[in-house]
Amino acid sequence: MTHHPTAWRLTPRQLAEALGGRLPPPGARIGLLGGSFNPAHEAHRELSMAALRRLGLDEVWWLVSPQNPLKPQQGMAQLARRRASAERKASHPAIRVTTLESQLGTIYTAETLAVLKALFPRVRFVWLMGADNLCQIDRWQDWEAIFQSLPVAVFDRPPYSIRATLAKAAQRFAKFRLPEKSAGLLVTTQPPAWVYVHGRKNPLSATRIRAIHPDWPG
Ligand SMILES: Nc1ncnc2c1ncn2[C@@H]1O[C@H](COP(=O)(O)OP(=O)(O)OP(=O)(O)O)[C@@H](O)[C@H]1O
Numbered sequence: 001m002t003h004h005p006t007a008w009r010l011t012p013r014q015l016a017e018a019l020g021g022r023l024p025p026p027g028a029r030i031g032l033l034g035g036s037f038n039p040a041h042e043a044h045r046e047l048s049m050a051a052l053r054r055l056g057l058d059e060v061w062w063l064v065s066p067q068n069p070l071k072p073q074q075g076m077a078q079l080a081r082r083r084a085s086a087e088r089k090a091s092h093p094a095i096r097v098t099t100l101e102s103q104l105g106t107i108y109t110a111e112t113l114a115v116l117k118a119l120f121p122r123v124r125f126v127w128l129m130g131a132d133n134l135c136q137i138d139r140w141q142d143w144e145a146i147f148q149s150l151p152v153a154v155f156d157r158p159p160y161s162i163r164a165t166l167a168k169a170a171q172r173f174a175k176f177r178l179p180e181k182s183a184g185l186l187v188t189t190q191p192p193a194w195v196y197v198h199g200r201k202n203p204l205s206a207t208r209i210r211a212i213h214p215d216w217p218g
């Protein structure tokens with residue numbers, strides 16, 4: 001794994017600032033929703049509210065990523081614009097919008113998670129993502145290390161429901177899948193552990209919003 005020394009150059013004060021002024025208390029249960037947020041939309045909020053409730057989390061942190069390594073740079077709005085859109089959309093006391101990866105100097109999720117775990121060893125982190133990402137996580141850098149390092153919750157998303165259950169990652173970690181009724185135990189389950197959460201499906205996507213609003217980021 002690439003080492004990113006920037007992470008360790010953040011002073012505690014800069015770190016607190018990057019987190020909106022508050023460090024998480026030891027034992028906090030925090031869901032991490034990484035995304036391009038190009039722009040943020042209602043389904044991000046719905047996923048986060050479902051995660052708070054179904055997984056019994058204290059908070060969800062949105063990690064607005066500098067650049068998804070698998071997405072084209074073209075058409076990706078500037079980080080500040082995407083962050084502002086996330087802040088407008090989140091608007092909830094239990095959702096923190098951050099650009100932590102740009103401050104930590106990490107690009108790949110596996111690196112980001114390694115740094116966050118080292119910075120906050122007593123926080124219980126869970127990785128949150130939509131079913132589309134379960135279908136392609138096997139193309140992410142060190143993807144198996146992600147499953148080995150923290151619990152993962154996958155949220156249903158049309159039209160990926162069936163594809164996701166057949167995904168390489170779902171098969172590789174099949175025996176570590178918790179039944180959905182045990183979703184509340186995920187955060188305290190030793191990884192690898194994951195759960196597929198069904199609920200209200202929302203077909204919304206940032207791609208669709210960009211098609212309707214070609215002037216985004218405006
Ligand atoms: N409608 C949705 N239902 C469930 N999860 C979603 C939905 N939209 C986005 N997500 C999840 O939220 C996270 C961030 O998504 P992202 O910001 O890429 O939005 P997107 O709508 O997928 O964007 P794009 O259409 O540009 O690929 C990802 O884990 C993604 O799977």
Ligand SMILES: O=C(O)c1ccc[n+]([C@@H]2O[C@H](COP(=O)([O-])O)[C@@H](O)[C@H]2O)c1
Binds near residue numbers: 140
């Ligand atoms: O680490 C990787 O190789 C990797 C490859 C693709 C996507 N990701 C992360 O997946 C999250 C979801 O990305 P996106 O663009 O689907 O919203 C976001 O945090 C990305 O940084 C990470």
